Structures are given as C-alpha cells and as structure tokens.
Amino acid sequence: MKVKVIGSHLCPDTLYALNRLTAAGVEADFQDILSCHEVLLDYLRIRESSPLYEEIRGARRLGIPCFVGEDGSMTLNLDDILG
Numbered sequence: 450m451k452v453k454v455i456g457s458h459l460c461p462d463t464l465y466a467l468n469r470l471t472a473a474g475v476e477a478d479f480q481d482i483l484s485c486h487e488v489l490l491d492y493l494r495i496r497e498s499s500p501l502y503e504e505i506r507g508a509r510r511l512g513i514p515c516f517v518g519e520d521g522s523m524t525l526n527l528d529d530i531l532g
Contacts, residue, residue, distance in 0.1 A: 451476040452530055455492050456514035457483045463514040466527045473531055482513065499523060 452470065454477045456463030470477045482489045496502045496512055501523050505512040516530050517523050524530065 451478065451519055453478045453480060453517040454514050455480045455482060455488070455495075455517065457481060457511075459483060460511075460513055466514045466516075469527060469531065475530065495523070501525065 452475055454463065454467060454470070456466070456479070458464070458481050467477055467479060480488045480492070482492045492513075492515070495515070496506070501515075502512050505525075512525060514527075515523060515525055516527065518530070
C-alpha cells in the first residue's frame, strides 16, 4: 500500500504518523508543506475546497497530517490508513 502524507517535518503529529506508517510497512510519499512552495499551494487548495476541512477552516488549526490514498480518498485520521 502507498499513501501520500501531506504535513510538516516540524509537526509532531506528522512525524508520529510517518513512523507508524513505516513500522506498518506502508510506503509513504511525504509532501512537506514547509519545504516546497508548490506543495504548500497544493495543500492550501485542498484545505480551502475539500469538505474534509469544513470543521478546521476558521478554527485556527492547520489540519495536518493529511493522508491521500492510492484511490484519491483523503482522511485526517491515521487509523483510517492503518486499518
């Protein structure tokens, strides 16, 4: 299984998720929003338009890590990925 992880190398939740995914043998394509302007812009487009972020917008939360499955489905819940 492969999953895209959108997050930050400075976010403890992102680092925790990456470690858990590695331990579970899940291939993670890490997209660091703080190291690449294009990745940040892509993330902001998702955050502003996806229903997944409805509760987070305006709540002073960033909403990372975000997980994108091979089928394009998105979740903010690591357990959804680990099953």
